[in-house]
Amino acid sequence: MRARQLEVFIAVMRAGTVTAAARMLNISQPALSQILLHTEDELGFTLFERVKGRLRPTPEALEIFADAERLSAGLEGLRRKTTDLRLGRTGLVRVAASPPPALAILPRAFTSFRARHPDILLRSHMAPIAAIVDMLRAGDASLGVALDDRLPPDIEAEVLGSVGFACLLPIGHALAGKTELTLSDLAGEELISYRGNTRPADELAHAARAQGVVVSPSLEIDVSISAVGFVQAGLGIALVDALLPWHQFAGLAVRPLANGPEFPIALLTSRTRALSRVDEMMRDQIRAACSVVLGDDKTGA
Amino acid sequence: MRARQLEVFIAVMRAGTVTAAARMLNISQPALSQILLHTEDELGFTLFERVKGRLRPTPEALEIFADAERLSAGLEGLRRKTTDLRLGRTGLVRVAASPPPALAILPRAFTSFRARHPDILLRSHMAPIAAIVDMLRAGDASLGVALDDRLPPDIEAEVLGSVGFACLLPIGHALAGKTELTLSDLAGEELISYRGNTRPADELAHAARAQGVVVSPSLEIDVSISAVGFVQAGLGIALVDALLPWHQFAGLAVRPLANGPEFPIALLTSRTRALSRVDEMMRDQIRAACSVVLGDDKTGA
DNA sequence: GTGGCAATGCGGGCCCGTCAGCTCGAAGTG
DNA sequence: CACTTCGAGCTGACGGGCCCGCATTGCCAC
Structure with a gap:
């Protein structure tokens, strides 16, 4: 039973008629009729009894209706979850940083990130660099910012700039x-x-x-x-x-x-762990915030 | 996300490589690869990171894996349920009969039915004909056998034979x-x-x-x-x-x-309720048992 | 007859499958 | 060190099946 067949079955059960179900699904009545007939053919038993040009669910249809509805709802939930993941509307971003970037860069990065993705939970860890590396390795943080670019080979360091x-x-x-x-x-x-x-x-x-x-x-x-x-x-x-x-x-x-x-300002990631979408978005914001902070430093303070 | 895509995703997660997953699903590796790529394209984010010709699940993939597995298992369960329904391996058949057919016909019908469908729960109700009609109307029984064929219009009576x-x-x-x-x-x-x-x-x-x-x-x-x-x-x-x-x-x-x-031997069903597959199978067995009983009556006793 | 409902026929597009061929990296071999 | 081999995954071409819309027919009730 395909997912589409599930939807069609549920729509017909809820609507009562093929035409109404087709309207619910925004497809033509013949299309839905075909799917329904094909489904019954595949299942090997009829889901609806045709009497006087109307449909009446068979006991088998009533039997599987509850499961079908539950499954379809689950699929719909998964669909919503995936669109949330695509749009970055769910998740948790954990950033580990040594105190200077944690105080100078992260506030700006978090602010712009929060403006774009208000539903993402953010977590900031202020830690010395050895602890940052450990957290990246363990997955306790997916991004790190530190004032050092000489790091173990399993840690990728992207130099964002430097500060004196x-x-x-x-x-x-x-x-x-x-x-x-x-x-x-x-x-x-x-x-x-x-x-x-x-x-x-x-x-x-x-x-x-x-x-x-x-x-x-x-x-x-x-x-x-x-x-x-x-x-x-x-x-x-x-x-x-x-x-x-x-x-x-x-x-x-x-x-x-x-x-x-000069101190190099390095954005750290684990080479053995992939970044999630939201991690990547946060990385972009950290880059931007860093360039802004460095620019301000040159002109302002 | 289509059901097939769900299966493919789970197979790849479990197998670790595309080739092994394809073997699990008994399809070619390119086919599975295509589905996987198409799925990622549709989702809008990657499920696996390609590194050194190998796949590594992204955080998003890990995120939806549990839901995907649960849903897929549910779909598989529904599939099994429908095949059970088709083959008549599940369900409950309730037959209401007046005492003569309940003692003369149902034992034979139940015996041959049980031989064909050992997993079906059977229930026999011995009741006067008025109660049989009520049970058919209420759905408390789907089949009835009585020695009368003059019944209300919402009850269908199929005469199986007659007895003196x-x-x-x-x-x-x-x-x-x-x-x-x-x-x-x-x-x-x-x-x-x-x-x-x-x-x-x-x-x-x-x-x-x-x-x-x-x-x-x-x-x-x-x-x-x-x-x-x-x-x-x-x-x-x-x-x-x-x-x-x-x-x-x-x-x-x-x-x-x-x-x-002569008494007509009538097989009763409700006109407003459809028969399930197993009901129909039982109906066939009742017909056969009736003809055997009547034939034995003519030749034997 | 007319309107509502379901089914059928036809044509097109997309998904999914196989088959053949490709690149890339790791490992073995002279 | 260069070469080969092998296994991993990707790409392109082709075909079949599913899904869809449109037009039409059959059936029933009013």
């Missing part, structure tokens, strides 16, 4: 008079930056060596945002990524670091 | 010496027969009048089988239908009544 370093100064610090700082400006200052043996720390040391200066933090952090409190407390100048929206925090001044290294 | 009267004599009665009796033989005997204002009583009286004798029962019954006890007790000679297998009862002799009226 920023210096966080306590309010009133002498160096706040300059619009941008260089590494040599920081000589003799108490520095707060990433702990050793991490990529940003290495790159910073490399750049400093190239410029003939020495940069050695006296206070090490692992996540840039934790520098906020230390700078506010006057413990020193922080050398951190310029992505995080530092201006939102009171009590510190932000100055870009000239000639410093 | 029999005389039930107490063992040792003088008339037992004759192989058959006539109405005039019964003059002066105590008679047991149907109550007045019923069809057999009227016909009996009519036949007696035609033969110039008077038949007036001194003991009235409504159902012929109830005469057994009265005859065994020596209360008189019973004039009843010859259909009921009277020889099964001890303590009475049976002699046919010559030149008596």
Whole structure:
């Protein structure tokens, strides 16, 4: 029994006549009549008794009607579900990001995504990069955003752009008079930056060596945002990524670091897991949001 | 999503490869590949990601897989149900009959029916004819067998044959010496027969009048089988239908009544209700059983 | 006769199937 | 290292069957 035959059968049962059923299904009466006859032929027994030019359901028809209706409703439900999937009206998007992109890029990406797909559940995970990789591998997140593009081979990293370093100064610090700082400006200052043996720390040391200066933090952090409190407390100048929206925090001044290294902004996905439609839509929004944020950075802040 | 597409999708999900799925469905690999591609085209999103010549289900495919399997199983169940209906392997047949056919015809009909369709539930109702008509109208029975063909217009009566009267004599009665009796033989005997204002009583009286004798029962019954006890007790000679297998009862002799009226044996159905396949099969068996019983009656007893 | 209903005949389009042939990647072999 | 082989899936051509609309007929009731 084909799905179409199910629909026709149900329509005739509900409408009572072939003509009315044909109207319900928006097809011609002969077409429906043919399908009905063919169905009965295939089944091997009659579904309706023709009496005086009218139809009367046989006991067999009544017997299978309930099942037919249930199945047809199920098919219709599946059809709706698939159109929802096509249009991206259902599902859950989980994005794992390290704090800077989570605070700088995801809000914008989520906003535009939500405007386009209001019914999709969104979940944001702020995590260090090792945790992001684990989540991508386990399927706990399908998209990741981090400030690193050197990743295991089973993780695909698409570089969306790059962002430099920023210096966080306590309010009133002498160096706040300059619009941008260089590494040599920081000589003799108490520095707060990433702990050793991490990529940003290495790159910073490399750049400093190239410029003939020495940069050695006296206070090490692992996540840039934790520098906020230390700078506010006057413990020193922080050398951190310029992505995080530092201006939102009171009590510190932000100055870009000239000639410093760059962080790559990478969009991470698992190579062993395919993206769902909604994941792809979110990926597009993250790309767009990133370019907007970077553009704003260049012109505005 | 067509039913075929559902099957193909499930087969590919289960088999893992297109070729294996095609083997499962006994079709060629290109055919299945086409259906799968067409399905994805119709859905608007891909179900499998092609990587290195292999297929990997997308999140959407995993999402709808459970529903698809459930629906497909439902369709398969309906398919089995319809073949059961066609072959008459399912259902319930309810037959209402008055006592003589219920004891003489139905056992044979049920036996041959059961031999052909062992899985069908059978139900026999022994009831007076008024109750039979009510049951047919209400759908509590779909077939009826009675010794009357004059019935309301909404009941169809198909006459399967006819049966005459029999005389039930107490063992040792003088008339037992004759192989058959006539109405005039019964003059002066105590008679047991149907109550007045019923069809057999009227016909009996009519036949007696035609033969110039008077038949007036001194003991009235409504159902012929109830005469057994009265005859065994020596209360008189019973004039009843010859259909009921009277020889099964001890303590009475049976002699046919010559030149008596005939009972029509009628197979009853409701004109407003259609017969199911199994009902029709049972109807055929009742017809056959009736002709066998009547033929045996002519030759054997 | 007229109107409503179901069935039939005819023609066209789409789906589905087989068959033959193709590309691509992995694995084996000299 | 180049070649072959094999298995995976895709493409194109062709045919049959299902589904559809249009025109028409048969049947019944009013």
